[in-house]
Amino acid sequence: MASERPAFQEPGWFTRNVFNRVVAALTRLGLSVAGSRVLRVRGRTSGAWRETPVNLLTLEGTRYLVAPRGETQWVRNLRAAGEGELRVGRRREAFRAIELPEGPEKTRVLRAYLKRWAWEVGAFFEGVGADADDQALARESARHPVLRIDGAA
Secondary structure (H helix, E strand, O other), X not given: OHHHOOOEOOOOHHHHHHXXXXXXXXXXXXXXXXXXXXXXXXXXXXXXXXXXXXXXXXEOOEEEEEOOOEOOHHHHHHHHHOEEEEEEOOEEEXXXXXXXXXXXXXXXXXXXXXXXXXXXXXXXXXXOOOOOOHHHHHHHHOOOOEEEEEXXX
C-alpha cells in the first residue's frame, strides 16, 4: 500500500556514486542529459551551497521540478530557502520556487513528468504511470513534491 512506503526513497550506491555524478558532470559541461540541470540551493542548516542533478519539466510554458524520490534533502532545502539556481554549463539562472498543493495542477504535472522520464524514475511511483487514471495519480502525488519555478530570485 502506498502509505506504507517511506517518504524518501534513498538512492542506491550506483545512482549516488556513478549515475548522478556522470549526469551532473555532463550538465556542468553544458550537455543537458534528457533535460537535466544542476540544482544549487543553500542548505537549510549550514547555509552552504548544495548541488544535485534534477530533471526540469517545461509544461505549457511553465517550469517544474518534481522529486521522484519524495522528501529529499534538496526539497527540504528549497522549501526553507524559497530560491535556488539552475545550471547548464556556464549558464546560471536564479529562481524562486513555489510548492504546488495537492490538486489537479499537481496531478497534471506528474502525468507529464512520467510521460517524459518514466524510464528513469518509474520505479519510484509503484506501478503508477502516465497512463494511470487521475485518482491513482492524485493518490501517488502526496509522496512526490512538485515545485513551480518562477523567474529570477
